[in-house]
Amino acid sequence: QRCGFPEVVFCEGKTAAAIADIFRVLIAQKQDCFGTRLSADKAESLLEWFPEAQHNGVARTIRIPLPDLPEPTGNVVVITAGTGDRPVAEEAVETARWMGCNVRLIVDIGVAGPHRLLQEKQNFVGADAVVVAAGMEGALPSVVGGHVACPVIAVPTSIGYGASFGGLAALLGMVNSCAANVTVVNIDAGFKGGYLAGLIARQSAPRNVTS
Amino acid sequence: QRCGFPEVVFCEGKTAAAIADIFRVLIAQKQDCFGTRLSADKAESLLEWFPEAQHNGVARTIRIPLPDLPEPTGNVVVITAGTGDRPVAEEAVETARWMGCNVRLIVDIGVAGPHRLLQEKQNFVGADAVVVAAGMEGALPSVVGGHVACPVIAVPTSIGYGASFGGLAALLGMVNSCAANVTVVNIDAGFKGGYLAGLIARQSAPRNVTS
Amino acid sequence: QRCGFPEVVFCEGKTAAAIADIFRVLIAQKQDCFGTRLSADKAESLLEWFPEAQHNGVARTIRIPLPDLPEPTGNVVVITAGTGDRPVAEEAVETARWMGCNVRLIVDIGVAGPHRLLQEKQNFVGADAVVVAAGMEGALPSVVGGHVACPVIAVPTSIGYGASFGGLAALLGMVNSCAANVTVVNIDAGFKGGYLAGLIARQSAPRNVTS
Amino acid sequence: QRCGFPEVVFCEGKTAAAIADIFRVLIAQKQDCFGTRLSADKAESLLEWFPEAQHNGVARTIRIPLPDLPEPTGNVVVITAGTGDRPVAEEAVETARWMGCNVRLIVDIGVAGPHRLLQEKQNFVGADAVVVAAGMEGALPSVVGGHVACPVIAVPTSIGYGASFGGLAALLGMVNSCAANVTVVNIDAGFKGGYLAGLIARQSAPRNVTS
Amino acid sequence: QRCGFPEVVFCEGKTAAAIADIFRVLIAQKQDCFGTRLSADKAESLLEWFPEAQHNGVARTIRIPLPDLPEPTGNVVVITAGTGDRPVAEEAVETARWMGCNVRLIVDIGVAGPHRLLQEKQNFVGADAVVVAAGMEGALPSVVGGHVACPVIAVPTSIGYGASFGGLAALLGMVNSCAANVTVVNIDAGFKGGYLAGLIARQSAPRNVTS
Amino acid sequence: QRCGFPEVVFCEGKTAAAIADIFRVLIAQKQDCFGTRLSADKAESLLEWFPEAQHNGVARTIRIPLPDLPEPTGNVVVITAGTGDRPVAEEAVETARWMGCNVRLIVDIGVAGPHRLLQEKQNFVGADAVVVAAGMEGALPSVVGGHVACPVIAVPTSIGYGASFGGLAALLGMVNSCAANVTVVNIDAGFKGGYLAGLIARQSAPRNVTS
Amino acid sequence: QRCGFPEVVFCEGKTAAAIADIFRVLIAQKQDCFGTRLSADKAESLLEWFPEAQHNGVARTIRIPLPDLPEPTGNVVVITAGTGDRPVAEEAVETARWMGCNVRLIVDIGVAGPHRLLQEKQNFVGADAVVVAAGMEGALPSVVGGHVACPVIAVPTSIGYGASFGGLAALLGMVNSCAANVTVVNIDAGFKGGYLAGLIARQSAPRNVTS
């Protein structure tokens, strides 16, 4: 049980039955089951077997939460540059929620429309950690990084065409960000983005309580 | 005499004497001499031989303007993300001036300091063409492109370290810009950026006159 | 309403019904609807619902023009190197037309057949802006750039095989063009090529009127 | 004053005199001056003018701390794979110290010597954030990530030869880390690694106090 | 008959009938038939025709062993980082077995879970040669290399996503391994990994006998 | 004596004395000595020792021709895009001359100045083989290939800046040439370009004699 | 009619009917029709309409030869490293035959089996031009180049897996060949390989006649 969280099930390459078996073991251990990269047809089977499961079709995640979860703690905001980045962003949202954080999702405030970002600023500026999912040129994390004082986890997405090279252009852009508070995870790694933001927000949470 | 402008002298790889010889021919043809990529020591020799020449040490350019130049026409703004991008930007400035345009230079309004850009917005929003020189992640042209209605010529610079790969990260970022009015020239190609902006601004100029 | 043009609808990833909803809002706002990256089957549905729509199957665009459009203004020429580059070129054509420009399309005058280019020279030499779509080695924009005095927007295409690497070879070739008036957009970015040419041609148009 | 910290001076490309001028302004503003990428000869001049300055020759940093600094808070550990990674690691150390954190440095526990890492485990396992600087194959952050529950900031270094390609191999390795708590900054970006770890540790600090 | 082993049949691109023809010739020559990259449907046909054949569906191999094989000699261990690397690892296992070696397979002891590796150490530390198949960041061969005194053949796999670039990140990581006893073969080259380990183990075997 | 020609001496990394020793052996064997990649200072020594030697400082070659050479045979033309490509082109010229061919050099007819190429067409159109040395975007071989019926050997040069990546852009452009008669050698490989053109021209020569 | 040969029809992206139309025009002009990249189903239609056509299903070519073709002249040999390279090699064979040359095909003499190559040496050593198609590491052209005195046209193929990167490894290997008589065309460019070899062999042919 690494890092204080029950293991996450990576569903790609496992049958619905195999996933169900793992879930039953985890439930017996009183763990909060969480699965990612789940296809629609496997989700259908799992929802039949576990009617209490929560399925997010955009994020491609499933969760069977424990009955008496503590109040969420720590504040994560997940932002996307475009609508195409939404699946990656939602995976980050679900991950950070499963880690016990308050999460807000803000979509489609990419750099080419500067007024949208300023309108939303009040909604992300006080977060403990911000996740920014962006494809194409991947410029949004740098812009967001200039507006907040907390760490920004940049998630390059494979959204784009031509010279985006499956997210490589966005990855390079984000790694070269001139904003000192921006750090980067793998292309399309919504889970990792949410996990790191969740870790940071949880560590940060008691501060809010005591100050 | 391609494109209606006297030929520009690319000084790299030519001796001061060879440059002077070309300048004397151009002067005899009553052309407005312009040289780029000029080292400091060659500039010294040329200034002795042509005391009327205008040397820009940061841009590494030299110019021997004709005595009775027409009023400048068309408005170009050149913007840099950081101070390190200045030599490339100044080369663009000198090029667009030599083409007969009004040129304004705005430095160091890179994406990590959003207030700086908004302060300067009034100074670039009405241009006929904007040149943006930026290194590292090359995000600034996308941001500027969202604020103006005219074409934006993005010039990636080799300023950066690590995964900037000599300007490749900035080039890829700019080519993938999600702003529809952004187009790109070669890394460190200040001359080309200024040339294209100058072409566009000159074509656009009569509009200002007649409207 | 950025840059004075109604927003373009990027149809990839949207259902026909969703596109229709956006179009109805734009029509109510008296805007000139324009959609790109539209598949054949969605086009069929939209043409049923909007019989007045103009569909270009090669360009994969759709347009519902306003009833009383002003006369087109400014001259754009779009050129292709081969026949395979045509879909990208047509997208540029439709975009520049929608922006209110006169547009001419010249196909298949690639560099390996020099007489074809010289025959057509009279048809592109007076343009306000030229778009050149080319794949493989991407040499044509440099050649065209040597024949015209206006800006040339080079659009690398993914047409090719082997070491064309999905348009990367063409992109690199165009970025390194030794013609000073050539600038580059993303691989297969016909929309962007047409948009920039349209911007430039519209800015340039009054000149034709007054001179 | 973004992020609650006085601005850092990037000394590369600035003269000693220019740096001194900035420092005098910052001192007048009662800020804790910090400079990075400082060459040995400039350091000598600055130490003459500011005898109270603290210079770290390996990190290439300088600092003029305020007289009454609060107790450090939050715990950062900086780890290196080899001895060659030390300059990058020391830059991270100095940055996190300047941000007001407790910092410990552990060198040369790279993956080829597994016992060294286990010996040191007790010294890094309780940190609020860990920075790992590694070149060559960049495997160490993954290994460390498996031992700790906090965020790990991986800093690829340009140390290596042959196919390390100036740190690219290490960067790719770290971005692909299968440890969920590993995130990455630019090659040789010791400052950024220390800055992010410092941000996280400061946010986390009150937890230690209250628990 | 290069290297003292009957030729291996690479089944991709050959029909079941064509493979059967080659096998019949090899059987007539009293050789130990071995085929790799065999699809499930071809395997079915071959098993009908050669009921004595041994098919490994995960490895995608088939073998028709000679009746009186000598005792296996030399010890090879094949290790995987994750479960996704198993097909590549099993191909290595089957190859080394066919070469006449004792082979043990250990799966899923990747770098993020350090206790798993230590638990298994006793099972691989005495091998004559170790094969390590790993995708993503490819860090496991370096870690294993630090625990054993024999050669380690690293096989990068194409398992991963985003910036793993089809195994390139793992390949680069392994080539840059700082463990002196690690050498590398092609991405997904389970056959080659098993072949080299088999060669080394066979050469090493008499040592065990005589010492 | 591979391919019917005395071995060429690659002078880089050999002392003047070592080169002289090889030359003396070749002279004793009545061979036509030829050295490439010769620095200026070594050339000086060799010219003292072999006053009859022919040194080309731009090509960086040296030759000690045999006294009674046969008439040159076969026609090679070497073309450059810019003046910077001249050293590579001259190396090709000297190589093809040493192989016994008639060689003509035409410089600076790059694609941006189309009239220059047409003026020179009569001087290259009848060659048995054409070598084209070009840097930057490397478009000239395609253009020349459209004007001639013989093979065109394209030599990419490392001349350029920014995204020319040391000749990679030119190499990719030339490999993707849509002219069917263009083939490519290594970056800056003037020797190889001249050698292949010489081989082809020599094979072709008798045709001229008999027709 | 560039280069003295009727135009080749590139069949990919054209319907069978469209190809037939072009063929009818060419037949009326008394030209020797040749089509490449022809799929099996289009071939079937064309063979119905032109029963005299010669279809090579491996090469994916079709030809409708003129009734009274002259005797073939000039000798081309096409060699493959493995069996997978055969389609590319056959395209070269058909192209050189259509150009009027004698062509011999030698398959599967790749570098790992040195005796095969030596056995066949007598069959390729006297050619006027040799085409070598090879994938994977692309080493065969260098080896062949060491055995012959004529030009060798290397055609990298996309055959391979892992780090062959679709033929890039083979392309780089061939461009770096240390054999002076090796030159390179695009990946999978069998047509181009055959075309260049055909050009060279035809130019060389009279020599055989007169000597």
Place this chain on the structure above:
Amino acid sequence: QRCGFPEVVFCEGKTAAAIADIFRVLIAQKQDCFGTRLSADKAESLLEWFPEAQHNGVARTIRIPLPDLPEPTGNVVVITAGTGDRPVAEEAVETARWMGCNVRLIVDIGVAGPHRLLQEKQNFVGADAVVVAAGMEGALPSVVGGHVACPVIAVPTSIGYGASFGGLAALLGMVNSCAANVTVVNIDAGFKGGYLAGLIARQSAPRNVTS
């Protein structure tokens, strides 16, 4: 003391005095001192202090052997393609000798001169392990691999120009070798090549004794 050998000193970045200190410790521990990547001037100092040391200036290694070394055991052959690859090859030679093996060096039998390789075949065909150092296209290991039954350790070198990209072309070629017994280490990694060959030859040695 990993792998049964005293630690090797990597001399780059250490002063002569620092190296001497390490040597004195090792001598006191009765270890066989070995240093690599040693510059000429540091070698001079060390030879003064340790007159019994053996310095190889081409390999850039130094060794202070123990007085009573056992007879060498196991046979390693090191081969180079060209003379430029010699420093890398000599580093491999010295490393394998220090490991207690018999080592033979064969230089300059690269693929373009096939007779040289066949002449030397008798001298490498019986080795326990072969190291092949080659730059440029890196084809030699594949060729050697076809002649021997033992493992071949391929060491790509950075020797080359143009598209050799500092050894990347050779590395890719070697990784894609179609010879099943070829494995690869890092570019210029003579130490690693010699180390692996030494490991294998030592493991194999008793076989020679007993058979």
